[in-house]
Amino acid sequence: MIWDWNWTLEILPQLLTQGLLVTVQATLGGAVLAFVLGLFVALLRRSRRAYISRPVGAIMEFIRSTPLLVQLFVLYYVLPDFGFKMTALTTGIIGLGVHYAAYTSEVYRAGIDGVPKGQWEAAIALNMPRPYTWISIVLPQAVRRALPALGNYVVAIFKESPQLSVITVVDVVGLARGVGSESFRYLEPMTIAGLFFLLIAIPASMLVRRMERRLDT
């Protein structure tokens, strides 16, 4: 099998427009949801009320201990039986977001635990109301500490997004497979799809590493 440049140029635009758009939507949507949800989960798990912190902790443990693939199947094929119907892409974004919220919540937790005790004590000494202690003192420092790890999870979500093809979301990989099965040539479309992930994931990882170094100093 020889690499066919003409055909490559023919399928490239379709892969890069349609496929890319879906991959980017899934990644960004999933990441934003994971970041926001993860923060709320981290705060709920710190609640002094056991009837809040315990169940939230158990749910997150459950999510982390089951495959994303199974969760996606349940969301897309089982939930509609109970009356929840969403488009494939929306379901995919929710699946990725909730799954990764279980991980980002741990990142936030570590970030919050890393804020020195003296910061809390200074806030008490200044009689700062509790909500403002969180909003203006603790969370800004915690999130700053959490940023590099959160960045790593964006890359992870990006690389896991092709899993959404099992619930009929057609991203770069799904499209490449489609093109391949039509023409019985998988070399070019799959190579393009792989390169596409490589070209984005490597600079993104480098960016995260630079962020880590800057925070260390």
Added chain:
Amino acid sequence: MIQFDKVVKRFGDVTVLRELDFHVKPAERVTLIGPSGSGKTTILRLLMTLERVTSGTIEVDGQCLSHMKRGDRMVPADEKHLRQVRKKIGMVFQQFNLFPNMNVLRNITEAPVRALGVPREQAEEKARDLLEMVELSDKALAHPSQLSGGQQQRVAIARALAMEPEVLLLDEVTSALDPELVSGVQSLLRDIARSSNLTLLCVTHEMNFARDISHRVLMFDQGQIVEDGPPEQIFNEPEQQRTRDFLQAVLNA
């Protein structure tokens, strides 16, 4: 102003304060000296409500810190009560504890704005006055990490004063500073003490500073007051052997 009545503080099996009684008058400046682990810092932390007493009572300006009245019973203080009594008290820490995510001006204005509801412009005007007093007017927009230890501690002092406390607690405020920065912070505190009506409670290992600033010195050992008197007495003719031993050890160090 401050009244300790049979205060006991235990951490697990360790008893830090044993039935401690003492009284501080309004505008009085009291320095606590004594070996490490004698409970001096714990006294400040109890007053700032960073710790709770094991038993006994602490009153500030006639208000009980640890308990409040509900009906005719005394119950442990809730957050609202604590916020009320804390208004009168400010604290400066050994490690400064400035907020690294805010510039100097925000560090000083954040609490008056959030806790007292002072309008931001008014809080900033006051903060600039305080910065002038601590001689850091040009650092208003700097971040804490860009300041030296001495500068950070002066910002922390301005931050505490911005809340207009009646009682100021100083917890070894020069212990974390490079030697050449100590005297600047000390003379600033001396000026503040002499030009205000602040009730001052100060834990320090700097005996000259203690002598300079205080009306009264309390010598602590093992959670109790060993000797209580004006600085002239404590430093020149201490009555207790324990005080003599301690001072000899510290001054010859």
